[in-house]
Amino acid sequence: MKKLSIREARKALSNLDEILETEGEVTITKRGKAVARVIQYDRKISIPSHRKLRGKMVRLKKSSAKSIREDRDAR
Numbered sequence: 455m456k457k458l459s460i461r462e463a464r465k466a467l468s469n470l471d472e473i474l475e476t477e478g479e480v481t482i483t484k485r486g487k488a489v490a491r492v493i494q495y496d497r498k499i500s501i502p503s504h505r506k507l508r509g510k511m512v513r514l515k516k517s518s519a520k521s522i523r524e525d526r527d528a529r
Contacts, residue, residue, distance in 0.1 A: 480492040
């Protein structure tokens with residue numbers, strides 16, 4: 455675990471990924487007290503598919519454009 459002050463962390467921000475690879479964890483301090491802990495995030499985030507959601511949606515018998523037009527005309 456490596457400790458960095460806020461000023462050092464700002465300077466090292468561009469190569470923070472390299473520091474995390476070697477150290478595994480970085481603690482950021484302010485006036486000697488820990489204020490943040492930075493760890494590597496290994497889990498990959500997948501892009502969700504909306505196919506299931508679209509499959510569950512009920513199809514409208516009348517197009518939304520017609521419904522909107524009727525609503526506007528009624529006003």
